[in-house]
Amino acid sequence: MSRFVTRTVSCAGRRIRPALWALAWTAGLWSALAWGWDQDRLTESAAKLSPRTQAAVKAMIQMADRAAAMPDERDRLAAVNGFFNQRVAFRDDIEVWGQIDYWATPLELLDKGAGDCEDYAIAKYMSLLAAGVPQSRLRMVYVRAQFQGRPQAHMVLAYYAQPEAEPLILDNINPEIRPASLRPDLTPVFSFNGEGLWSGVGATTAGNPLVRLSLWRDLLAKAKAEGF
Numbered sequence: 420m421s422r423f424v425t426r427t428v429s430c431a432g433r434r435i436r437p438a439l440w441a442l443a444w445t446a447g448l449w450s451a452l453a454w455g456w457d458q459d460r461l462t463e464s465a466a467k468l469s470p471r472t473q474a475a476v477k478a479m480i481q482m483a484d485r486a487a488a489m490p491d492e493r494d495r496l497a498a499v500n501g502f503f504n505q506r507v508a509f510r511d512d513i514e515v516w517g518q519i520d521y522w523a524t525p526l527e528l529l530d531k532g533a534g535d536c537e538d539y540a541i542a543k544y545m546s547l548l549a550a551g552v553p554q555s556r557l558r559m560v561y562v563r564a565q566f567q568g569r570p571q572a573h574m575v576l577a578y579y580a581q582p583e584a585e586p587l588i589l590d591n592i593n594p595e596i597r598p599a600s601l602r603p604d605l606t607p608v609f610s611f612n613g614e615g616l617w618s619g620v621g622a623t624t625a626g627n628p629l630v631r632l633s634l635w636r637d638l639l640a641k642a643k644a645e646g647f
Contacts, residue, residue: 422599422606422607423577423588423599423605423607425588430579434639439617441629442566442577445579445626448539452470453532453621453628454480454601455548455550455551456480456549456646456647457646457647458480459600460645460646461480461526461645461646461647462474462477462480462590462646463474463620463646463647464476464644464645465526465597467528468526468530471532472526472530474504475529475530476526478502478506478526479502479529479546480547481512482498482499483499483546483549483550484503484548484550485498485541486498486499486546486547487549487551492552492556492567492578492580493587493596493635495547495550495551495552496547496552496578496589496596497596498550499543499546499547499550499589500543500551500589500594500596501540501594502546502592503528503542503543503591504539504594505629506529506531506532507528507529507532507534507538507539507591508532509533509534509535509536509591509592509628510531510533510534510535511535511550512535514533515533515534515535521536521568522538522541522637522638523537523541523638524638524642524645524647525541525542525545525546525580525642525647526645526647527641528541528542530544531543531556535574535589536574536575536591537574539574539576539591540559540574540575540576540589540591541559541638543576544559544576545575545588545647546556547578547644549645552578553613554612554613555579555581555582555612556578556580557576557577557578557579558576558579558586558610558611558612558617559576559577559610559611559612560574560575560576560577560607560608560609561573561574561607561608561609561610562574562575562605562606562607562608563605563606563608564592564604564605564606565604565605566588566604573578573592574639575588575589575605576588576589576590577589577599577610585599585600586598586600588601588602588605590602
């Protein structure tokens with residue numbers, strides 16, 4: 420059985436820090452984003468940026484609309500996963516934003532054209548919600564990934580067709596969507612979505628949810644203002 424089923428970061432080269440656990444504690448705030456996006460407001464937000472960004476956002480909206488019309492959710496996963504993996508270059512936050520940790524909205528990600536693993540996972544998560552995939556089937560997952568011979572902190576997006584099903588993994592490092600059992604290089608640490616936070620087989624209740632939440636709060640505020 421997959422570890423993602425029973426056991427339910429940052430990116431390659433960075434250690435998992437306690438701040439990320441604090442950020443995940445506010446997973447319930449994602450529920451505010453669970454109804455997709457406001458296309459008019461999102462288009463207006465993109466209009467304040469470059470023509471290239473406007474074109475990219477228009478393409479994202481059209482892609483999500485096409486995905487929403489696909490009867491097979493696996494096809495929706497492939498459309499969203501491929502869109503961001505092909506359009507966005509992997510870069511560390513320090514290179515893109517001049518900060519060690521920065522969580523970008525999909526608009527910011529497309530504007531820069533580059534981001535790290537959290538940014539890919541966030542953009543895919545929001546786009547799949549807009550394409551009609553229930554948030555109960557999606558989890559942002561912090562993992563320890565074996566990368567170039569050593570464990571690295573990383574984030575992926577997992578899709579669960581059923582609550583106890585083996586999930587499919589959407590990743591920016593490996594573009595092929597695979598069942599978790601075929602990703603032995605990934606060891607899940609914790610996961611979250613708009614409905615909760617998971618570690619091990621039950622809910623995690625240790626720690627202070629008010630510690631260092633600025634990144635998470637900033638992301639949600641920015642996304643809402645942009646139309647997500």
